[in-house]
Amino acid sequence: MYGDPAEIRKILTELGDTWAVVGLSSNQARAAYRVAEVLQRYGKRIVPVHPKAETVHGEEGYAALSDIPFEVDVVDVFVNSDLAGPVADEAVAIGAKAVWYQLGVVDEAAYERTRAAGLAMVMDRCPAIELPRLA
Numbered sequence: 001m002y003g004d005p006a007e008i009r010k011i012l013t014e015l016g017d018t019w020a021v022v023g024l025s026s027n028q029a030r031a032a033y034r035v036a037e038v039l040q041r042y043g044k045r046i047v048p049v050h051p052k053a054e055t056v057h058g059e060e061g062y063a064a065l066s067d068i069p070f071e072v073d074v075v076d077v078f079v080n081s082d083l084a085g086p087v088a089d090e091a092v093a094i095g096a097k098a099v100w101y102q103l104g105v106v107d108e109a110a111y112e113r114t115r116a117a118g119l120a121m122v123m124d125r126c127p128a129i130e131l132p133r134l135a
Contacts, residue, residue: 002101002111002123008130011120015097016073017044019127020065022087023078024048026056031102032078038128039076047072065090074098076127077105085110092117102126 019039024032025048036046036057047068048054048061055061062068065075065087075091077084077099084101088110091099098120101107106123114121 002106002121003125004122007120008122008125009134011074011098011100011122012127012131012134015120016071018047018070018072019044019074019076020047020049020062020068020072020091020096021076021078022049022065024056024061025050025052026054030078035076035078035102035126035128038131042131065094065096068094072096074100076100076102078102079105081105081107085113088114088121092119098122100125100127 021032021036024036039046040057046059048056049065050061051063053061053063075096077087084105085107088099099114101123103124103126111121
């Protein structure tokens with residue numbers, strides 16, 4: 001249900017190429033750093049979102065989703081499940097088209113709210129795993 005193949009394909013191929021990556025910093029040991037690299041390789045524009053607002057992979061960072069001065073298509077969430085719900089709510093507030101919760105991130109109430117607001121959503125999946133499967 002949270003990783004429907006049709007929903008995954010839709011998010012990765014139809015909903016746009018600007019991905020805000022929440023939790024992305026310059027820490028190369030973190031999964032977000034490596035996943036953002038893969039997203040770029042597949043033609044996605046990544047937007048780092050982290051309290052430090054660091055530039056990562058050549059892209060300017062922002063402290064919050066609401067600080068991004070342009071449209072975001074997908075919000076990719078690398079925070080733990082306890083903090084993920086408010087990020088989904090922010091994604092709705094900024095007009096994103098989809099929310100993607102990374103492996104291990106699940107919040108059923110946030111899923112229901114986000115879907116009810118009209119956004120596509122996937123939980124407990126990784127786009128760096130799913131993108132090569134589409135090729």
